[in-house]
Amino acid sequence: MRGGRRVAGAGLRGFRTTVVAALLLAASAAAALAALYPREARRFMAEEDFRRYPGAGVLTCRTEEGVPERAAAAWLIGDRGLVVLNAHNFVDRKLRPTHPIDDCAFSIGEKEYAFDIDSLRFGFARDAKSLNITDDWALVRLRDPVDADIAPQPIPDAPALPTGVETLRVVMVSPAGHSNFRRATSIEECQIRQIDAPTEAGIRRARHDCNDGYGGSGSGIFSDDGRLIAMHSASLDMNSRRDFDMERHFGMALLFEGELLEAIRANLRADAR
Structure with missing residues (x-):
């Protein structure tokens, strides 16, 4: 019996080790797939999306x-x-x-x-x-x-959007996907939260809450009616999965206007x- 218990105990320890390893692997995978924000609304681009964009x-x-x-x-x-x-x-x-x-x-x-x-x-x-x-x-x-x-x-028109705090519903189209997303492409409904003052080149920065990951650079940001209005450039604190913050945690895009x-x-x- 004692020998049987030893075998059972060894099996239990092995099982626990396997579970711990699996949990660590799952945690690592979750970190790799972490979005920029807690909300995750991205999906794979379908054929109709490529026709629309x-x-x-x-x-x-x-x-x-x-x-x-x-x-x-x-x-x-x-x-x-x-x-x-x-x-x-x-x-x-x-x-x-x-x-x-x-x-x-x-x-x-x-x-x-x-x-x-x-x-x-x-x-x-x-x-x-x-x-x-x-x-x-x-x-x-x-x-x-x-x-x-x-x-x-199509060549975009300069967006008629006011400078300042402005909530605008948009769609981020990412034909190259994101390193933290399981699919090769990505599309998501999200929002522009603020448009900063223009530079000398007449181009403004838009702060947005669209999810991002490495590889998402250059993603197009479109209005509800399918007009290209901005191009994503960078995000603060990649993969941090924190709430949008106007000063410390947001995505950045440049509007199609001015010298561009x-x-x-x-x-x-x-x-x-």
């Missing part, structure tokens, strides 16, 4: 091993050859180069398209010392236009000539 694409870049991986969201905009995305995909906050664009490509409609690397334009000034949210944009043309059956996102909108229109005019 036609320019939704993905920036893919090769790792040091040469393996292509999803890096961020990017948008085909205005025509079949122009892409808008975040500048921080290629430079850090001190504007030091981090990833050469010739190691990257634009994916849309299950195909990959090479960039015309000489066409790359950043939103920050040549004499800038750091990267700010409102100049965290880049425009680049594709070496060849996308297939004729792929429609670009002017640059898009100028690029399209130049290409049309």
Whole structure:
């Protein structure tokens, strides 16, 4: 009997060890999938979402091993050859180069398209010392236009939104997904909570409560009627799962206005000539 109890005890200890290991693994997985806020309303993008937001694409870049991986969201905009995305995909906050664009490509409609690397334009000034949210944009043309059956996102109009505290229901569209979300794409109804004063470039920062994760950079923020109004850039305290706080815990996007909108229109005019 004593031997039987010893075997049973050993089995129980092994069972407890297995349970503890499973709980630790579950906790680790939960941390990896933690959203920015306690509320989690993201879902996978369906076919109808891609029809509603036609320019939704993905920036893919090769790792040091040469393996292509999803890096961020990017948008085909205005025509079949122009892409808008975040500048921080290629430079850090001190504007030091981090990833050469010739190691990257634009994916849309299950195909990959090479960039015309000489066409790359950043939103920050040549004499800038750091990267700010409102100049965290880049425009680049594709070496060849996308297939004729792929429609670009229409050129947005400057959003007629007042500066200041303003609650506006929006949709965040993340064609590259998020590192803390189980699916490859993500879409979520959320809110813009405040729009800050414009910079010298005439672009304003929007503070929002949309969930985010690494890979969500460049996500489009759309109004209820499907108009593109902003591009997500960064969030404070990633994966913290804390309530939105106007000063210490919020997502940041730049509105499609000022120099960004002017640059898009100028690029399209130049290409049309």
